[in-house]
Amino acid sequence: MKPRLLTPGPSMVPEETLLELARPVTFHRSAEFRQVLTEVEEDLKYVFRTKNTVCILTSSGTGGMEAALANCLSPGQKAILLISGRWGERWKNLCKAFGVEAVIVSVPYGQAVPPEALKKALADHPDAKAVCATLSETATGVANDIEAYGKLVAPTPAVLLVDTISGLGVVPCETDAWNIDLNVTGSQKALMLPPGLAFVSVSPKAWKVIEANTAAKLFYFDLKKYRDKIEKESDTPYTPANTLIKAMRLSLQRMRKEGIENVWKRHAKLGAAARAGVQAMGLELFAERPTDGLTVAKMPANLDSSPLISKLEKQYGLRVANGQDTLKGKIIRIAHMGYTDQFDVLAALSGLELVLLEAGFPVKPGSGVAAAQQVFAEGVKAS
Amino acid sequence: MKPRLLTPGPSMVPEETLLELARPVTFHRSAEFRQVLTEVEEDLKYVFRTKNTVCILTSSGTGGMEAALANCLSPGQKAILLISGRWGERWKNLCKAFGVEAVIVSVPYGQAVPPEALKKALADHPDAKAVCATLSETATGVANDIEAYGKLVAPTPAVLLVDTISGLGVVPCETDAWNIDLNVTGSQKALMLPPGLAFVSVSPKAWKVIEANTAAKLFYFDLKKYRDKIEKESDTPYTPANTLIKAMRLSLQRMRKEGIENVWKRHAKLGAAARAGVQAMGLELFAERPTDGLTVAKMPANLDSSPLISKLEKQYGLRVANGQDTLKGKIIRIAHMGYTDQFDVLAALSGLELVLLEAGFPVKPGSGVAAAQQVFAEGVKAS
Numbered sequence: 001m002k003p004r005l006l007t008p009g010p011s012m013v014p015e016e017t018l019l020e021l022a023r024p025v026t027f028h029r030s031a032e033f034r035q036v037l038t039e040v041e042e043d044l045k046y047v048f049r050t051k052n053t054v055c056i057l058t059s060s061g062t063g064g065m066e067a068a069l070a071n072c073l074s075p076g077q078k079a080i081l082l083i084s085g086r087w088g089e090r091w092k093n094l095c096k097a098f099g100v101e102a103v104i105v106s107v108p109y110g111q112a113v114p115p116e117a118l119k120k121a122l123a124d125h126p127d128a129k130a131v132c133a134t135l136s137e138t139a140t141g142v143a144n145d146i147e148a149y150g151k152l153v154a155p156t157p158a159v160l161l162v163d164t165i166s167g168l169g170v171v172p173c174e175t176d177a178w179n180i181d182l183n184v185t186g187s188q189k190a191l192m193l194p195p196g197l198a199f200v201s202v203s204p205k206a207w208k209v210i211e212a213n214t215a216a217k218l219f220y221f222d223l224k225k226y227r228d229k230i231e232k233e234s235d236t237p238y239t240p241a242n243t244l245i246k247a248m249r250l251s252l253q254r255m256r257k258e259g260i261e262n263v264w265k266r267h268a269k270l271g272a273a274a275r276a277g278v279q280a281m282g283l284e285l286f287a288e289r290p291t292d293g294l295t296v297a298k299m300p301a302n303l304d305s306s307p308l309i310s311k312l313e314k315q316y317g318l319r320v321a322n323g324q325d326t327l328k329g330k331i332i333r334i335a336h337m338g339y340t341d342q343f344d345v346l347a348a349l350s351g352l353e354l355v356l357l358e359a360g361f362p363v364k365p366g367s368g369v370a371a372a373q374q375v376f377a378e379g380v381k382a383s
Numbered sequence: 384m385k386p387r388l389l390t391p392g393p394s395m396v397p398e399e400t401l402l403e404l405a406r407p408v409t410f411h412r413s414a415e416f417r418q419v420l421t422e423v424e425e426d427l428k429y430v431f432r433t434k435n436t437v438c439i440l441t442s443s444g445t446g447g448m449e450a451a452l453a454n455c456l457s458p459g460q461k462a463i464l465l466i467s468g469r470w471g472e473r474w475k476n477l478c479k480a481f482g483v484e485a486v487i488v489s490v491p492y493g494q495a496v497p498p499e500a501l502k503k504a505l506a507d508h509p510d511a512k513a514v515c516a517t518l519s520e521t522a523t524g525v526a527n528d529i530e531a532y533g534k535l536v537a538p539t540p541a542v543l544l545v546d547t548i549s550g551l552g553v554v555p556c557e558t559d560a561w562n563i564d565l566n567v568t569g570s571q572k573a574l575m576l577p578p579g580l581a582f583v584s585v586s587p588k589a590w591k592v593i594e595a596n597t598a599a600k601l602f603y604f605d606l607k608k609y610r611d612k613i614e615k616e617s618d619t620p621y622t623p624a625n626t627l628i629k630a631m632r633l634s635l636q637r638m639r640k641e642g643i644e645n646v647w648k649r650h651a652k653l654g655a656a657a658r659a660g661v662q663a664m665g666l667e668l669f670a671e672r673p674t675d676g677l678t679v680a681k682m683p684a685n686l687d688s689s690p691l692i693s694k695l696e697k698q699y700g701l702r703v704a705n706g707q708d709t710l711k712g713k714i715i716r717i718a719h720m721g722y723t724d725q726f727d728v729l730a731a732l733s734g735l736e737l738v739l740l741e742a743g744f745p746v747k748p749g750s751g752v753a754a755a756q757q758v759f760a761e762g763v764k765a766s
Binding site for chain 1: 386388390392393394395396401402404405406407408409410411441442443444445446449458476477480481482569571577578579600601602603604605621622623624625626627702704
């Protein structure tokens with residue numbers, strides 16, 4: 001059986017990156033590794049669409065979110081949280097842990113947070129020091145309108161913190177043009193690497209907030225240290241996961257070679273095809289405003305997704321994701337981000353048709369894959 | 384040229400572990416990965432010599448030190464720090480960052496902290512909540528007497544936090560028998576893995592302190608979450624560096640197969656041979672109470688170690704370490720920990736003889752390697 005990893009993180013890693021991970025370990029305080037860091041930093045800026053320094057942390061994405069929040073906010077200060085799913089809830093849990101007062105702006109799972117709701121919250125809470133948002137809500141497949149949030153937050157004293165962990169390198173994300181002050185992402189999604197690294201870009205406006213936040217108790221996640229080390233010495237403050245960073249160079253080179261706009265276009269096509277496919281099978285989309293990195297389909301009434309997902313893996317090698325918490329068994333989440341192409345999407349749709357048929361759901365064989373193929377065929381010219 | 388990595392972290396990684404790192408990435412919320420975590424947890428307990436839960440963090444070793452300190456101590460509380468080098472200073476910097484009052488017990492670099500000094504500090508500061516120590520001071524090559532510290536701390540209300548990052552799996556370290564309450568180590572030394580993971584074992588006494596420390600502001604490094612996830616679900620609270628953990632299984636299996644007592648014996652022999660070798664060349668040891676994971680030699684007057692270290696790498700492929708901070712140029716640090724054998728030590732000594740000769744230092748060719756070989760030959764019986 002041929003395995004295909006189609007979970008919304010970790011995602012598949014290119015073969016040349018995997019092979020790099022098997023190379024002998026080298027010392028991280030060396031001219032060679034400083035050169036790697038220099039290149040990786042430049043390529044991260046390219047992918048982030050930013051001139052800002054990108055801090056490279058050895059941690060999961062949650063560590064990056066903690067760094068963003070804890071560097072900007074002190075206990076007792078106020079943050080507006082735009083919550084559209086489980087990963088938005090993580091901002092809430094972080095605020096609770098760090099004693100930050102949370103103003104919650106939430107929507108039912110499956111919906112995006114409308115910019116108007118943020119506009120009202122900012123008007124009601126002019127003392128908010130930060131706004132926390134999620135680009136791609138991995139739990140529901142929703143894309144939030146970060147560009148619109150940025151326009152609202154930029155004229156205020158608040159900083160905009162965005163979790164782009166499953167969105168960066170998938171859908172357009174213009175860190176500078178959209179006024180994202182702290183942009184947090186992780187290695188194991190569209191950046192095509194195993195988990196273990198988080199990245200946080202910090203705007204000049206955010207650095208001022210961070211420098212003024214003298215009450216913060218920080219050490220491992222002190223972003224100022226990462227900034228100073230990378231800017232002045234092309235180095236890191238603590239021993240980094242250097243083999244992951246060296247391997248990431250190859251994945252980032254791949255993105256640069258494809259061109260970030262083309263990366264977005266590819267994902268847009270994969271997303272459109274996957275959505276057309278599941279709908280043609282008779283399934284409904286869960287997300288009202290879908291992201292392009294994963295497709296979340298609702299299960300029909302009386303059909304539990306758990307055994308289908310299990311069968312997809314055991315029988316067909318297709319590893320997709322279940323819903324989390326209250327959504328477990330009710331949805332199926334198929335990721336198509338990073339090192340993924342149109343044929344991976346066709347494989348996923350084909351497998352889904354088969355397990356639905358086996359479960360007695362009336363799907364016309366080929367309907368899903370044909371609908372996806374029609375999307376892929378758009379724009380392909382006959383010779 | 385054949386490269387040999389002889390820095391005191393990262394150290395060399397076995398080939399089968401490297402190859403595992405090149406395998407396709409898999410999903411981390413799965414029965415397969417829970418099985419990996421179960422095995423790794425058991426093998427970590429074996430290497431730690433503990434019945435306590437070992438928390439597996441995705442971070443550098445410093446993240447593990449922060450977790451140990453920040454979970455136990457609140458701002459304003461007092462800790463006794465036993466400092467014998469740069470890595471002992473890290474405890475001080477952590478205390479500063481977290482507002483912990485530090486009682487410093489330090490010795491000149493090259494010496495170990497005598498247990499009597501801790502005895503006095505404990506008597507002078509009965510309100511100390513913690514004692515922070517370093518097993519193997521990587522900056523100076525010194526081994527501290529953790530067993531003696533443990534005997535002094537155990538009857539007090541204080542908890543004993545030990546950084547064993549470059550010592551665990553090298554020299555004897557009996558977490559339970561020595562009363563180490565929080566034992567912090569990292570992946571990239573004797574555990575034979577690239578950097579990216581930290582491990583913290585926590586004693587029942589320490590859990591009580593941690594549970595009572597309700598003022599702590601923790602999220603990513605909240606050890607209670609790691610304990611609950613690993614104990615109840617064989618899982619991790621946040622996306623772990625799962626490829627590193629899967630690969631670590633192989634390195635830990637290697638340690639279990641060799642037997643931890645034999646691992647210690649091997650390192651004892653490597654350390655004894657390296658020390659005999661550098662002394663036979665006419666160099667002095669820097670450490671008064673040397674650890675077995677690295678050998679630190681003083682440079683003769685008027686001889687700068689920096690160009691020698693550079694030449695060892697460029698001309699002979701031997702990557703050893705310089706002194707740090709004020710010790711730069713004054714010492715040379717040769718590591719022999721983890722995936723290292725007697726012939727690696729001979730190679731290092733041979734290279735050192737050659738660059739010393741080239742620098743005009745009067746060393747008799749073969750004196751260092753012969754002295755080391757004599758150590759290796761001890762106990763080898765003629766047939």
